[in-house]
Every structure is written in C-alpha cells, then in structure tokens.
Amino acid sequence: MVLLPHGGTGPVTYRAAPRACPAGLYNSCPTAVAPQCNRIQLERWLEGQKSRLIDHPHRHVIFTLPHELHPYWRRNTDRMTRWLFQSVRETLMCFLSDPAYLGAQPGILSVLHTWGRSLTLHPHIHCAITEGGLDDQGLWRLPVRNCFLPIRAVMFKYRGHFLAQLKSAVDCGELSLPDGETPTSSHNLFNRLGRKPWNVNLRERYDNAEGVVEYLARYVRGGRCARVSCQGSGPTRTMSCSATMRTGTTRMADVNGAGRNA
Incomplete structure (x- = not known):
C-alpha cells in the first residue's frame, strides 16, 4: 500500500x-469529541482493561441517586462522588461477604457516569462484579443463589448508607446547601427520600470479562457524539452518553496466588 x-x-x-x-x-x-478519532483511545483502554479482569462470568449492577439530590450534587460534587463510591462498595461487600450469598471477596470494577442519554444530570454507578470470589482459604467460591443478590435489600442498605453520610455532613456543616435550603429542610428531604425506593438494578449477566469492558467502554472512553451521518441537506448528529468522571476497582488475589485487579 x-x-x-x-x-x-x-x-x-x-x-x-x-x-x-x-x-x-x-x-x-x-480528542474524545470526535467519534472516529476517539475510537483509537477506546481500543487502547479496552486492551488495558481486558488484561486486568478475570475471564469469568460477571454481573452488572447499577446504583442511581434520586433526582431530588441533584441540587446537592452540583454544589458538593467531589464529596458526594466519594460518598457514592463508598456507599456502593460497602453495600456490595456487606452482602457478598455473607456466606448466605457468596462468602468471599469478588472483583469489582465500578464506573461513575454523571449524565443520561439526553445529556441531563443523572449520577449513577455501573458495577461489573465477578460471579464468584476468593474465600479466606484462597479458594474460589460461586454464588449460593441464582438471583446473585437480594436487590431490594441491597437498595435499602445502599440508601441508608448514603443518606447517613448526607445527614452527618449537614450536622457538621460540611455540606453546601442549595439556595433556599436549611439544615432542617434538608433533613426533612433526606427523611422523605429514606421512605421511597431508589433505583438499584441488577442487569444482564456477562459470560466473560470481555463483554463487561466492551459495555463499559462507551461510558469511560466514549465521546459525546456517537456518530455523524449525512441525511438530506445537512449532517445528522446522534448523541450518546458522556461525562464519565472516574472508575474504581477492588483488588483481589488471583486464583493462582498472584495479584490481579477485577
């Protein structure tokens, strides 16, 4: 050529x-804005992640914040991002360390996505969790139940953990309140949110690690514009998800004894 x-x-x-x-x-x-150009960066990210994940079935769980908390998120993005990751991790490990469900430490890849498909604020975390984990003896254990996790109980735990951090921050004066809100009105809001369901979804099962990272790649390395096509007299732009902020991993020992991220 x-x-x-x-x-x-x-x-x-x-x-x-x-x-x-x-x-x-x-x-x-x-640049991540240009779909064709960004594809190179996406492929490089995919290759790096595939080498870190265990080639084993994974479960996909999504944790979402209710829209009533969006004004607080805008004023406390760093703090609430940290609390969101902490709440998700504590919730998952609480159940997965329980012998009734898994009784082991799984590998977890978590990705924060802050916008929806319409480019409106929509903070939520995608979690790719190995369908199994290492117990205290270093043996690989599989989930006890076909449902993997009791999603309603998971929602209660996650909701309570996150709201407890918000209430504590308000009491200590560490939370910047939206205009028109007071500590009393904020506590009232948090109490109301503690009585309503939050969106926690157990999604599809992936047979291997490759399917997980290919799904998450468009959130972590995907550009704002998925593609540009010409129709009629002018270009038509198809918009997709954007503004992923950060990822987190839970480190676990490899089945053969070597360290590996999952």
Missing part, C-alpha cells in the same frame, strides 16, 4: 496498487 503525499491535517489518500482506485481516510486526533 502506498501513502500518497498529504498535509498534516485533512484526508489521507491510500492506494493499494499502482493502478487501483485511491481511497481517502481522515487523519485522527486524540
């Missing part, structure tokens, strides 16, 4: 053989 002369930007023309018709491709850049 011969690379024809070109400038530093714009299209590059390739020709497979001297008499073949030339084909044009555009130069790439590392």
Whole structure:
C-alpha cells in the first residue's frame, strides 16, 4: 500500500496498487469529541482493561441517586462522588461477604457516569462484579443463589448508607446547601427520600470479562457524539452518553496466588 503525499491535517489518500482506485481516510486526533478519532483511545483502554479482569462470568449492577439530590450534587460534587463510591462498595461487600450469598471477596470494577442519554444530570454507578470470589482459604467460591443478590435489600442498605453520610455532613456543616435550603429542610428531604425506593438494578449477566469492558467502554472512553451521518441537506448528529468522571476497582488475589485487579 502506498501513502500518497498529504498535509498534516485533512484526508489521507491510500492506494493499494499502482493502478487501483485511491481511497481517502481522515487523519485522527486524540480528542474524545470526535467519534472516529476517539475510537483509537477506546481500543487502547479496552486492551488495558481486558488484561486486568478475570475471564469469568460477571454481573452488572447499577446504583442511581434520586433526582431530588441533584441540587446537592452540583454544589458538593467531589464529596458526594466519594460518598457514592463508598456507599456502593460497602453495600456490595456487606452482602457478598455473607456466606448466605457468596462468602468471599469478588472483583469489582465500578464506573461513575454523571449524565443520561439526553445529556441531563443523572449520577449513577455501573458495577461489573465477578460471579464468584476468593474465600479466606484462597479458594474460589460461586454464588449460593441464582438471583446473585437480594436487590431490594441491597437498595435499602445502599440508601441508608448514603443518606447517613448526607445527614452527618449537614450536622457538621460540611455540606453546601442549595439556595433556599436549611439544615432542617434538608433533613426533612433526606427523611422523605429514606421512605421511597431508589433505583438499584441488577442487569444482564456477562459470560466473560470481555463483554463487561466492551459495555463499559462507551461510558469511560466514549465521546459525546456517537456518530455523524449525512441525511438530506445537512449532517445528522446522534448523541450518546458522556461525562464519565472516574472508575474504581477492588483488588483481589488471583486464583493462582498472584495479584490481579477485577
């Protein structure tokens, strides 16, 4: 294949053989906004994560914050991000360390996604959890129940843990309150939220680690614009999820004794 002369930007023309018709491709850049360019970064992230995950079935669980807390999130993003990860981890380990469900330490890859498909604020965490874990003797254990986790009880635990941190922060004066809110009104809101269901969903089961990271890749490395296509007289842009903030992993020992992240 011969690379024809070109400038530093714009299209590059390739020709497979001297008499073949030339084909044009555009130069790439590392920005996440451009779908074609961002694909390179996404593929690199995929390769790195696949080497870290255990090739074993995974479960997908999503933890969401209620929309009533969005004004607090905007004013306390760093704190509430930390509390959200802590609440999710404490909740999962509370149940998965219980012999009634697993009785072992699983591998967990958690991803915070802060926006919905319509690009409105929607903080939630995606968790990819190994369907099994290592017990105190270093043996691999499988889940006791087909349902994996009692999702309603998980919701109660997660909701209570997160609200307890909010209430404590208000009492200590560590939480920046939205306009018009007082400590008393905030406590009243938190009490009401403690009586309503929160969205905690146990989603599809993945047969291997590759399926997990391919699903999460569009949240961690996906751009704001999934693709741009031309229809009629002008371009049509299809928007997708964006603004993933950070990821977290729970470290576990490998079945063979070596350390591995999952």
